[in-house]
Amino acid sequence: MTMQSETADIATLISRCSLRDRQAFRTLYQRTSAKLFGVVLRILRNRAEAEEAIQEVYIKIWQRADRYVAGQYSPISWLVAIARNHALDMVRARRPAGDDLDAALDIADAGPDPERLTQASEDGERIEACLAQLEPDRAEAVRGAYLDGYSYEELAQRFAVPINTMRTWLRRSLIKLRECLTA
Template identity: 55%
Template sequence: MTTRSDIEKMILRVAMQDRAAFEALYAATSAKLFGIILRVLKDRAAAQDVLQDVYLRLWQGGASSFRAGRASPITWLATVARNRAIDRLRRDRPATPLDQAPEVADSAKGPEALAIDASDRARIDGCLDELKPDRAAAVRGAYLDGDTYADLAARHDVPLNTMRTWLRRSLMSLKDCLTR
């Protein structure tokens, strides 16, 4: 199991252009980051593009902006990934009003993709149901609805650092649940 300290060290080594650390960081974090990006974009191909962009930016100097001790390394990576996904959404947003937008061919997913999505969604929902209701609501708000930690802390009437702790611990619980 990769620990917080391991991920932190990998990020710091990636900042020094250590290829082995980059490969290890990708192996340890890409599935989680992909899930976050996919939830924001709701498009697998776009999510894969953004995930590649996240790691490319880390390699090209983005890792040097990580400050050990200020934030959990996985939270930092998740924030970077979420922000890149939101940037992609904003960039791809239609420039014209919907009533004036040109017609687009149906890009609906096929039955197999829908079944896989439904299965994944059911597993995640089942794991979220294992959390306390307020923790599950905070996770949904932060990672599905794009709420900021400050907004969530105010909504749940808890200090900001408590909200960060809730989210970190909840994500660890979700990870444990999803690996069962």
């Protein structure tokens, strides 16, 4: 069987799967599972996980076979993309958040739209106006704690006051800010 006829044959099997042809699905599995298992195993690096993943991959293939457009993609590329994406999803799910900054490149931008940016800008102006009503050292302490992430202890040292005094400054300043923002 030539490479071109094998590709056409796999495309036909996927099309038949979209019609819920179980025999075509079995044949597709027999012809492609070794390759897809290799893809999944390379990503997951765990044979047991890869075996579980490959079953889920073929469930997705069965469910999504109607989405394959012959001629738009190579059928093997389409199958490999499903396997690869599923394996990557599994890696992301088992990894604690923030582990890999490169993964952030794959995440859609959840940033605010222009309307929300305008609203945030207006809110920022209101907050700055309310901060200006506080005593300068209190406003600086609030910015340090809530914008720069300084701890109570770090702020107490910075302003040369006891830690409980710093807590009181911040608590009272936040109360004044809330009153100002809700007025």
